[in-house]
Amino acid sequence: MTSRKNVKFKFDKLKSETAEIDGLEVSIGKLIREKWDEPYGPTPSPSLATLREWDLKLLKRYKPFYLPYCDVCCLCTMGKCDLTAGKRGACGLDICAQQSRIVLIACCMGAATHIGHARHLVEHLIEKYGRDSPIDVGRSVGVDIEAPVTRLVYGEKPETLGDLEEVLDYVEKQVTQLLASTHTGQEGDNLDFESKVFHAGMIDQVGMEIADLAQISVYGFPKADPEAPLVELGIGVIDTTKPTILVIGHNVPPSVEIINYMEESGLSDSIEVAGICCTSIDATRYNPKAKIVGPISWQLRFIRSGMADVIVVDEQCIRTDVAIEAQKTMTPVIATAEKNCLGLPNRTNDPVDEIVKDLVEGKAHGALIFDPDKVGEVAVRTATLLAPKRKKFKVIPEISEILEGASKCAQCRFAPCMRACPNNLPIREAMEQAAKGDLEGLSNLYEVCIGCVRCESACTNDLPIHNYIVGASIKKMMEEKYKIRSGRGPIQDVEIRKVGGPIVLGEIPGVIALVGCANYPKGGNEVAEIAEEFAKRRFIVTTSGCSAMSIGMYRDEDGRNLYEVYPGEFDAGGIVNVGSCVANPHIAGAAIKIASIFARRKLRGNYEEIADYIHNRVGAVGIAWGAITQKAASIASGFWRLGIPVIVGPHGSKYRRMLLGRKDRKEDWYVYDARTGEKVFVGPCPEHLFYTAETKEEAMVMAAKLCMRPNDTARGRMIKLAHYIDLHKRFYKVMPDDIHLFVRTETDLPITMKEEIKKILAEKGWKENIIPDPTLLPRMVHTKEEKSDE
Amino acid sequence: MSNEPWQIGEIAGPKKALIITKPSVVVGMVKKAKRTLMVVGHQTAEIDLGEENAIDYMIKIADRFKIPIVATANAVSEFVERNYPISWMSAMDIGNRLQDPEWEGLDGKGQYDLVLFIGIPYYMEWTILSGLKHTAPNLKTISLDRYYHPHASWSFSNIKIDEWVTYLKTIIGQIEEKA
Ligand code: SF4
Ligand code: SF4
Ligand code: SF4
Numbered sequence: 016m017t018s019r020k021n022v023k024f025k026f027d028k029l030k031s032e033t034a035e036i037d038g039l040e041v042s043i044g045k046l047i048r049e050k051w052d053e054p055y056g057p058t059p060s061p062s063l064a065t066l067r068e069w070d071l072k073l074l075k076r077y078k079p080f081y082l083p084y085c086d087v088c089c090l091c092t093m094g095k096c097d098l099t100a101g102k103r104g105a106c107g108l109d110i111c112a113q114q115s116r117i118v119l120i121a122c123c124m125g126a127a128t129h130i131g132h133a134r135h136l137v138e139h140l141i142e143k144y145g146r147d148s149p150i151d152v153g154r155s156v157g158v159d160i161e162a163p164v165t166r167l168v169y170g171e172k173p174e175t176l177g178d179l180e181e182v183l184d185y186v187e188k189q190v191t192q193l194l195a196s197t198h199t200g201q202e203g204d205n206l207d208f209e210s211k212v213f214h215a216g217m218i219d220q221v222g223m224e225i226a227d228l229a230q231i232s233v234y235g236f237p238k239a240d241p242e243a244p245l246v247e248l249g250i251g252v253i254d255t256t257k258p259t260i261l262v263i264g265h266n267v268p269p270s271v272e273i274i275n276y277m278e279e280s281g282l283s284d285s286i287e288v289a290g291i292c293c294t295s296i297d298a299t300r301y302n303p304k305a306k307i308v309g310p311i312s313w314q315l316r317f318i319r320s321g322m323a324d325v326i327v328v329d330e331q332c333i334r335t336d337v338a339i340e341a342q343k344t345m346t347p348v349i350a351t352a353e354k355n356c357l358g359l360p361n362r363t364n365d366p367v368d369e370i371v372k373d374l375v376e377g378k379a380h381g382a383l384i385f386d387p388d389k390v391g392e393v394a395v396r397t398a399t400l401l402a403p404k405r406k407k408f409k410v411i412p413e414i415s416e417i418l419e420g421a422s423k424c425a426q427c428r429f430a431p432c433m434r435a436c437p438n439n440l441p442i443r444e445a446m447e448q449a450a451k452g453d454l455e456g457l458s459n460l461y462e463v464c465i466g467c468v469r470c471e472s473a474c475t476n477d478l479p480i481h482n483y484i485v486g487a488s489i490k491k492m493m494e495e496k497y498k499i500r501s502g503r504g505p506i507q508d509v510e511i512r513k514v515g516g517p518i519v520l521g522e523i524p525g526v527i528a529l530v531g532c533a534n535y536p537k538g539g540n541e542v543a544e545i546a547e548e549f550a551k552r553r554f555i556v557t558t559s560g561c562s563a564m565s566i567g568m569y570r571d572e573d574g575r576n577l578y579e580v581y582p583g584e585f586d587a588g589g590i591v592n593v594g595s596c597v598a599n600p601h602i603a604g605a606a607i608k609i610a611s612i613f614a615r616r617k618l619r620g621n622y623e624e625i626a627d628y629i630h631n632r633v634g635a636v637g638i639a640w641g642a643i644t645q646k647a648a649s650i651a652s653g654f655w656r657l658g659i660p661v662i663v664g665p666h667g668s669k670y671r672r673m674l675l676g677r678k679d680r681k682e683d684w685y686v687y688d689a690r691t692g693e694k695v696f697v698g699p700c701p702e703h704l705f706y707t708a709e710t711k712e713e714a715m716v717m718a719a720k721l722c723m724r725p726n727d728t729a730r731g732r733m734i735k736l737a738h739y740i741d742l743h744k745r746f747y748k749v750m751p752d753d754i755h756l757f758v759r760t761e762t763d764l765p766i767t768m769k770e771e772i773k774k775i776l777a778e779k780g781w782k783e784n785i786i787p788d789p790t791l792l793p794r795m796v797h798t799k800e801e802k803s804d805e
Numbered sequence: 806m807s808n809e810p811w812q813i814g815e816i817a818g819p820k821k822a823l824i825i826t827k828p829s830v831v832v833g834m835v836k837k838a839k840r841t842l843m844v845v846g847h848q849t850a851e852i853d854l855g856e857e858n859a860i861d862y863m864i865k866i867a868d869r870f871k872i873p874i875v876a877t878a879n880a881v882s883e884f885v886e887r888n889y890p891i892s893w894m895s896a897m898d899i900g901n902r903l904q905d906p907e908w909e910g911l912d913g914k915g916q917y918d919l920v921l922f923i924g925i926p927y928y929m930e931w932t933i934l935s936g937l938k939h940t941a942p943n944l945k946t947i948s949l950d951r952y953y954h955p956h957a958s959w960s961f962s963n964i965k966i967d968e969w970v971t972y973l974k975t976i977i978g979q980i981e982e983k984a
Contacts, residue, residue, distance in 0.1 A: 080901040082932035083939055086818025099820045100942045110939045429963060434813045439927060473813065536926065668897075668932040675901045679909070709878040709896050709925060710847050717895070747881040747893065 051172040056621030059170025060185050063192055063214055066656070069623045070210035072791050073630075073658060076683050077674040077704035079209060081114045084671055088113050091199040106199050114671045115208030116197050118648065121670075122215035123194045125649030128331055129597060130186050130222035131354065132266050135330075137179050137225065139268050139387065140233045146177030152231045153239030157509050160611060163604035163618065164224045168217055170620030176233070179225045186225075189218045209674075216652025217622070223650075224600035231504050234271060236300035236594070241510075241584040243503040243592070246299040248307040248567045249495030250317060253289045258402035260394050261323035262290040263314065265331040265596060267297035269351040272391030273327065274302045286398060291317065292332050293560055293595030299501040300594060307499060309568065310533035310561035311643070312465040315340060316485045316492065321409030324398040325374075327390060330354050332532070332644065338381055343410050347374040347397060348381035351390050359383040367392050375400045412479070412486045414454065420478055421449035421457075427475055435473035437666065438463060438536060442470055442480055454487040461488035462538040465641075499567030500578040502559070502594020506605040508612055510585040514555065515613025519632045521731015523587045524738050525549075525722030528602045529558045529566065531639030531647045534666045539565030541664075541711040542640050546590055547577055548715055552738055553587040554722070557602045562640065563592040599650050603657060606633045622656075623792065630658020631686065631789040634722035634735065636701070637661040638714060642670070651705065660701045660721045662714050667707050674704035678756055686725055688787030692796040695787040697725035698756040712746035720751075725789035729762035737765035755779040759786050807962045811952035815931055820938065822953070822960040828975035829982050830959065831921075831947060835870045838919035838945070840910065843867055844899055845891075847878040849924030854970055862970075863923065863949075864889050865977040873911055875899050877925060896925050900933040904941040916944075922957065923949040931956060949973070 058065050087095040088104050096104030103109050108116070140148065150173050152161050160166065162173055169182050193215050196202045202211065230236060237243035253259060262270045270290065277283050289306040290298050291314050298305035308317050311332050317323065318337065321344040328337055330352040338357045341348045350357045362370045362382040367389060373379040374397045384390045412420065424446035432442040440463060445456030461484055470480040485492065517523040527549045529542055542565040550556045558566055566577055581590040585605060593601040610628040611618040618625065629635070637654050639647055642663045648670055651661040655674065663670065677683060678699035685694040701721040708714035719739040727735060736757055743751045755776050758764060760783050764772050790796070808824055810816065825831060835841050845863050852859035860883045867874050876884050877896040884891040892911045894902075902908045908916050920937075922930055930948070934956035937946055948954035951969040953962045961972065974980045 080897065080904065080936060081940055082900075082936040084932070084935070085816065086820060086935075086939075097819045098939075099818060100939050431813065434811055437812075437928070439812070665926045665929040668929045673897050673901070675897060677901070677905075679902075703897075706895075707897050707929065709929060713847075713878040713895060746879060748885040749881065749893075752893070 050174070051619070053617060053619045055170055056617055056619050056624070058622050059620030061168065061622065062189070063196065063211060066214065066622055067210050069626060070213045070656065071206060073655070073704065074206050074209055074674070077676050079111070079115065079205065079672040080675050081111050081672045082668055083110055083114055084669060086110075108203060111205040112203055112208060115205040115212065116202070118671055119193065119208050119212045119215060120197050121645040122212050122219070122649040122652050123190055123197070124645035125647070126215045126219035126222060127190050128646050129219050129226065129649070130183065130190060132330060132597065133222045133226035133229070134183050134187070135352070136266060136268065137176060137183065137229050140229050141176050141180070144176065144233050146175060148176045148233055150174055150176070150178070150228050150232045151238070152228055152505050153507060156239050156507050158239045158505055159508055160608055160618070161505070162224055162228055163607040163611065164220045164600045166618050167607055167620070167622055167625055168221050173228070176229060179229055182221060182225055186218045186222050189214065212652050213656035216649050216654070217656045219649040220600045220603055220653040223597040224604070226597040227504065227594065227600065230267060230297065234267070234301050236297070237501060237503050239505045239507045240503045241582065241591070243300070243501045243583060244303040245498045245578060246303045246305070246307065246501045248309070248497040248499040248564060250308055250313070250320070250322075251493050251496040252306050253287050253308070253322060255322045255407060257285060257287045258324050258398035259287040259289060259322055260398050261308070261317065261326045262288065262294050262298060262329070263292055263326065263333045263337070264329035265293040266329040266352060267294055267301065268387040269327055269329055269390040270294055270298040270305070271301050272387040273394050274298065274305065276391035276395045280395065282395060282399070286395060293597070294329055296502050296560070296563065296595040303501060307564060309495070310539065310564045312533040315466045315468060315481060318346070319344065319410045319482060319485065321346070321405070321407045321411070324402045324405055325349065325394050327351060327394050328355060328357070331646070342380050345377070345405055345408050347379070347401070349390055349394055350381065350383045351385065351387065353385065356383050357381065363389065367396070371396045371400065375404070411482055411489065414486065417449060417454065417457070417483045417486050418452060420483060421446045423476055424450060424478060425476055431473040431475055432470040432480055435469040437465060437467060437469065437534070440464065449483065449487070457484050457487035458491065460484045461491060462540065465534055495568065497567045498576045498578055499564060500583050500592045502592050502598050503583055504594060504598065505601045506585040506608065508608065511605060511608045511612045514586055515609045517587070518609060518634065519613065519726060521634065521724065521727030521735055524552065524554050524634065524735045525719070526555045526557060526605070526633070526635040527718055528635065528637045529556065529562045529640065530560060530599055530602070530637060530650065531562055531641060532643035533561040533565065533641045534643040534664070535565075535641040536665050537711075539641070540569050542566060543569030543577060545638060545640070545711060545715055547571060549718070550577070550581045550588055550590050555585060555587060555589055555591065556581070557585070557591045557593060559593050559598050559602070560596045566590065596646060596650070603653060603659070606635050606657060606659065609633055624795065626657045627790055627792050627795065630791070632724050632726040634724050634727070635659050636718045636721045638718060639667065640664040640711070640714065642667050655704050660704050660706065662706050662708050662717055662721070664714070665707060665709055673706055675706065676702045676704070678702055678753055686787060686789040686791055687793060687796055688785070689790045689795050689797055690788045695789070696784060697787065697789060700725050700757070716742045716746055723757055725787065729760060729786070732757065732759065732763040733765050736763060737768070740765065740768060750775065755781040759784045808953055808955070809963070810955050811963050812927055815928065815955070817935070817955035821955045822948070822957040824953070824962050825947070825959050827982060828972045831976050834919060834945065834947065834959065835872070840915070840917045841870065841872045841919040841921065842911070842917045843872045843874045843921040843923070844896070844925070845874055845876050845880050845923055846896060846925030846930065847880045848926060850880055850883040852924070854966070859924065860884070860887070862973045862977065866973070869977055872921070875911070880924065896929065896933060900936055903937055903944060918943065919945045919947070921947045921949050927952060930954065
């Protein structure tokens with residue numbers, strides 16, 4: 016069988032006038048060797064406008080509310096253009112289109128970053144393990160749909176590493192085309208930009224999926240394993256008496272080769288490998304002995320603590336001043352990615368001995384090495400030799416220095432430190448207190464500080480404020496000893512079979528996906544509290560990346576770690592860590608597999624139908640409480656196109672626009688009943704597609720509400736309503752004012768609140784309605800012939 | 806310092822809020838407006854002003870001028886506990902409705918022409934005010950926070966708490982404004 020673009024011939028016997036050949040096989044170009052006989056759906060490998068109609072349907076309901084970050088556009092030399100309140104720029108663009116364009120640029124950056132990461136990883140793995148290395152992310156536990164997103168979007172089933180290259184060709188082309196549409200004088204309509212934003216998100220999901228499939232398959236990460244090992248997390252778990260290598264970033268091959276070299280040299284027990292951000296999660300997926308320091312916001316405090324003897328960075332979410340910061344503690348930095356060279360000299364072709372000597376003797380403060388094997392050897396040997404010399408030299412001050420420094424604080428009237436702090440933390444007050452000998456104020460900032468050091472840049476007296484915060488909290492910091500479940504990878508098909516029904520019927524009240532970075536308004540505990548709340552309520556909680564770490568860095572009332580209390584199964588009451596950022600598609604993939612495995616909808620190139628199914632039936636909600644990056648934006652947009660709502664924390668309002676439904680506009684909330692073709696009012700389910708919550712309490716109330724779907728059975732809706740009402744009453748101390756919009760029949764009413772709600776319904780003039788077989792697609796209405804077939 | 810945004814990097818653009826130098830500006834605008842609304846965010850409850858909380862000041866302002874209140878997020882519970890009648894909606898939802906000329910308002914009588922904002926986290930209130938500046942050109946917005954909010958139509962500058970309390974008390978009518 017051949018794929019669409021490539022040709023393969025196979026002859027059992029070829030006879031010509033001059034020769035006779037047995038078993039000749041010729042491949043031209045790359046090829047996906049398919050053993051998938053499902054017919055193609057309508058949209059395999061969609062281009063920019065293929066799914067535009069679907070996008071516009073969603074955008075009609077969830078209109079953008081623009082929140083411009085600034086009033087001008089400065090993207091070309093005709094600018095800066097003032098776009099305030101309806102003015103148009105020199106090219107004709109208005110503020111709405113400009114905001115959508117910026118969102119698209121951000122999502123292209125995010126998608127390109129994951130796809131670039133995937134390409135780098137796949138090329139490396141092919142070089143090392145061969146093009147025919149099989150894709151296997153859990154075949155032995157029955158994961159038959161290994162690549163739900165790729166199958167859905169691209170329409171093929173990858174079987175080997177080589178097959179992944181072809182999928183990457185497709186997604187790279189899409190990102191290039193999308194980016195081209197942001198050029199001056201291209202796309203001009205805000206909604207068309209938004210549709211392209213969705214496209215970028217969808218493409219991004221494919222790119223992430225490719226990266227994780229490749230690394231799970233080849234490196235032997237946990238394969239759909241609900242009991243993936245519990246690994247150590249927190250600064251306190253690192254044995255700083257040993258030489259320590261810190262890895263930062265997202266692309267794991269250098270970390271893998273560090274671990275391999277340690278094993279080969281019998282040094283596994285004498286060196287510590289600890290990581291920050293997703294590379295560390297993936298290092299623990301490779302070897303559970305690796306340790307995780309913490310999320311992205313823990314970078315500077317750890318670097319400045321001097322505990323790392325060598326820092327190895329790969330790509331993404333790394334402080335761009337890492338080389339400068341590392342010099343302060345005399346820690347050499349090894350950069351490993353072409354995307355992130357940090358101004359270091361390229362030593363890829365130099366002998367290892369020379370590089371190690373230069374780093375150990377301080378002749379070089381860093382090196383750029385593109386070969387992961389060489390990185391492994393250089394990092395390990397350098398750490399071993401350098402550790403006794405460095406003696407963990409740190410720049411975190413002693414208490415006496417903090418007290419002295421604080422006394423130099425000028426108590427500036429307009430506190431530039433506070434005004435620079437993203438969270439407006441009361442730094443000036445804390446310094447005043449410290450100047451009087453009390454460090455409690457500074458110490459209180461430790462958990463809520465995101466480690467950005469903008470305060471230090473802004474301080475009129477050049478005080479190292481962040482160092483003071485960390486120094487005042489050193490005991491706390493060294494006591495950070497936690498556990499996190501290493502990323503399990505995909506959800507098993509058998510798990511989907513088990514929960515598909517209860518989710519679609521509403522009996523499992525929802526899937527809450529806590530994903531994204533660590534720009535939290537009030538510290539990482541909020542993410543853990545959200546996870547705990549929903550796990551207790553027997554939702555399915557999934558997580559990844561820095562959010563998964565924040566969940567680990569928390570103890571419940573009884574002092575227990577949530578990963579030890581709640582199982583890693585994709586089932587009611589589970590807390591399911593899928594892995595690093597590129598593991599996020601396993602969450603979307605679970606929703607897709609519900610449509611495909613449970614509901615037997617066709618998967619292959621059938622995006623619109625599957626998205627329509629998910630939007631109307633699968634009560635999933637993403638929460639990116641500390642979302643920072645462009646990758647987080649594109650990850651969110653991948654969920655939007657599938658019709659899955661995403662909530663961000665208050666800093667997420669800076670993503671420049673929300674996609675908000677209007678529950679007061681009844682006309683927006685009709686679906687087709689696939690059984691009859693009639694239009695039926697289903698209430699605002701789900702009410703929003705992209706939403707900023709002001710507080711964690713608001714996020715919880717909204718998340719519970721956004722889990723409602725038109726397809727919920729009466730029993731399912733009853734359960735979902737009960738959670739929504741309960742959380743609303745707990746946090747707002749009052750009944751919700753919109754219950755009538757979610758009640759279809761009296762059987763939807765939670766039994767214990769029946770009479771109370773009935774009164775409200777009467778006041779609101781509520782009328783009973785039917786529960787349809789919901790779809791937004793007229794073509795999904797069953798024809799008469801189909802019905803007589805049934 | 807007068808018209809610098811509180812958070813240093815939040816530089817707005819060509820159109821910036823006018824500074825409220827006297828509380829009578831607020832009083833005058835509210836009196837002139839046909840339909841005024843007050844949006845109270847959760848941080849309002851966190852501001853301790855001695856014997857009272859900033860929520861109590863908002864209630865007094867709302868009472869004096871008969872302004873309906875929309876409480877956002879956890880601010881809702883503060884009003885419920887005080888048994889004070891309010892509507893509730895999230896900050897994003899009320900922002901979104903305020904930019905729709907067709908919105909019926911809380912009472913079915915149509916869109917507002919003046920909105921007072923307070924107590925949403927600075928950077929989030931900033932983005933909502935920006936949204937309204939751009940997409941609701943007929944709406945006037947006033948920030949009652951003690952920080953300069955460049956995207957509002959009118960805002961206090963960055964002022965100290967005691968100065969702010971004096972301003973709020975003057976708006977309520979508890980103290981005479983100095984000439
Ligand atoms: S891209 Fe358009 S709006 Fe932006 S600066 Fe150029 S002309 Fe002005
Ligand atoms: S390092 Fe911490 S205290 Fe300093 S500005 Fe950043 S978040 Fe605020
Ligand atoms: S900017 Fe520096 S000197 Fe001024 S109040 Fe803040 S910490 Fe003190």
